Amino acid sequence: MRLFWCILTPLLLVLALGISPSRAHKVVAAAYVEGPTVEGEVGFSNGDMVPDAKVEVFSSGGEKLLETLTDGDGYFIFEATRRIDHVIKVNLGAGHVAEVVVTADELPSTLAGAPTTSAASPTEQTRVASQQSQAALSSVSGRDIEAMVARAVAKEIRPLQKRIIAYENKVRWNDILGGLGYILGLTGIVFFFLARKKRRAE
Amino acid sequence: MHVVDGALSTSVLIAGGVLTVAGVAVGLRKLDADRLPQVGVLSAMFFVASLVHVPVGPSSVHLILNGLVGVVLGWSAFPALIIALLLQAVFFGFGGITVLGINAVNIALPAIACFYLFGGVIRSGTPMAAMIGGFAAGACAIAFTCVLVSVSLAMSGDEFLPAAKLVFFAHLPVMAVEGILTGAAIVLVRKVKPDLLSLPFGSPV
Numbered sequence: 001m002r003l004f005w006c007i008l009t010p011l012l013l014v015l016a017l018g019i020s021p022s023r024a025h026k027v028v029a030a031a032y033v034e035g036p037t038v039e040g041e042v043g044f045s046n047g048d049m050v051p052d053a054k055v056e057v058f059s060s061g062g063e064k065l066l067e068t069l070t071d072g073d074g075y076f077i078f079e080a081t082r083r084i085d086h087v088i089k090v091n092l093g094a095g096h097v098a099e100v101v102v103t104a105d106e107l108p109s110t111l112a113g114a115p116t117t118s119a120a121s122p123t124e125q126t127r128v129a130s131q132q133s134q135a136a137l138s139s140v141s142g143r144d145i146e147a148m149v150a151r152a153v154a155k156e157i158r159p160l161q162k163r164i165i166a167y168e169n170k171v172r173w174n175d176i177l178g179g180l181g182y183i184l185g186l187t188g189i190v191f192f193f194l195a196r197k198k199r200r201a202e
Numbered sequence: 203m204h205v206v207d208g209a210l211s212t213s214v215l216i217a218g219g220v221l222t223v224a225g226v227a228v229g230l231r232k233l234d235a236d237r238l239p240q241v242g243v244l245s246a247m248f249f250v251a252s253l254v255h256v257p258v259g260p261s262s263v264h265l266i267l268n269g270l271v272g273v274v275l276g277w278s279a280f281p282a283l284i285i286a287l288l289l290q291a292v293f294f295g296f297g298g299i300t301v302l303g304i305n306a307v308n309i310a311l312p313a314i315a316c317f318y319l320f321g322g323v324i325r326s327g328t329p330m331a332a333m334i335g336g337f338a339a340g341a342c343a344i345a346f347t348c349v350l351v352s353v354s355l356a357m358s359g360d361e362f363l364p365a366a367k368l369v370f371f372a373h374l375p376v377m378a379v380e381g382i383l384t385g386a387a388i389v390l391v392r393k394v395k396p397d398l399l400s401l402p403f404g405s406p407v
Contacts, residue, residue, distance in 0.1 A: 093365065097208060097209045099208065172253075175294065176253070176293075178293065179250075179286075179289040179293050180246050180249065183242055183286070184242065186285055187238060187239070187245075190233070191238055195235065198235065
């Protein structure tokens with residue numbers, strides 16, 4: 001009987017309060033690179049976006065590069081000026097933090113690199129130069145295509161994201177039952193050890 | 203209230219881990235077979251209560267119910283809470299594995315403090331006094347947890363006062379809800395199942 005209530009009581013608690021268990025509030029941040037522009041979004045794991053959140057960008061060495069705010073829909077945007085790793089940090093306070101890294105090789109090679117790596121070997125410099133001149137020839141169409149592809153992919157992905165969120169909400173119920181099962185099982189194991197100790201003492 | 207991985211400095215994490223190991227050891231030593239079902243039920247309750255969310259501003263806070271766990275279980279709150287916290291981290295992504303220790307300290311120490319502060323009046327006071335004691339235990343446990351979370355954030359570099367204020371004010375509704383829940387639960391338990399509060403106060407088993 002006790003075991004029965006062990007499972008039922010917490011479930012009833014959630015049901016009685018009529019609250020869906022989906023409102024987890026883990027902060028999720030993502031960033032996409034388009035040319036030198038870094039676009040990103042900040043939201044909670046239930047799909048709510050976070051407007052007016054402070055987004056700070058650091059170099060991999062910990063030097064603060066810039067900070068910006070998310071707009072009304074939780075999106076932020078900034079221009080990378082150097083081709084180095086960008087560590088994007090969001091701190092919503094009270095331990096709600098998230099971190100995304102945009103690595104240097106995601107950014108276009110036209111940007112200046114980190115001070116230490118800028119002194120490249122002469123052959124490398126010429127190679128970069130020739131790549132740049134080649135890129136300049138086809139840059140207009142190439143850029144446009146890239147932007148179009150990025151936009152199209154983002155559009156296609158959105159319904160999938162929604163389905164994933166719905167799926168996660170469903171899985172959560174299984175997780176609840178699984179967790180309660182673990183607690184039940186662990187209680188049983190402790191019972192076993194306590195009983196064995198008692199029998200030995202007798 | 204669950205601090206996530208990466209928000210705290212290593213020294214805070216280690217301190218939390220050490221305190222938790224000690225707390226769980228004390229809790230397990232004071233645990234006997236008769237009271238084990240209570241530990242299991244309250245652990246399960248704590249595990250699920252975290253899914254009950256109260257929206258506050260852009261974020262939301264969830265029930266913790268560590269006051270209720272504390273006044274019923276005393277020191278055995280430590281093992282009950284650590285199991286539930288571990289499962290929450292694994293299943294729901296609340297908190298994390300590296301911050302498990304410090305989260306357990308932040309939630310279990312206030313629970314035990316409430317046992318010593320309000321356990322007596324809840325067990326032997328008049329029904330009215332027990333209800334008020336339950337309300338105070340539910341609300342104070344959250345307030346203490348807020349302070350401990352702010353302290354652990356402060357020791358990791360956050361400014362103490364702004365962080366503390368933010369956490370504290372965000373959890374005012376939770377304090378009210380948990381105070382009422384704990385008070386009501388205590389009154390109900392004293393009426394229908396008094397042996398749930400059988401843990402003798404004064405010499406906590």
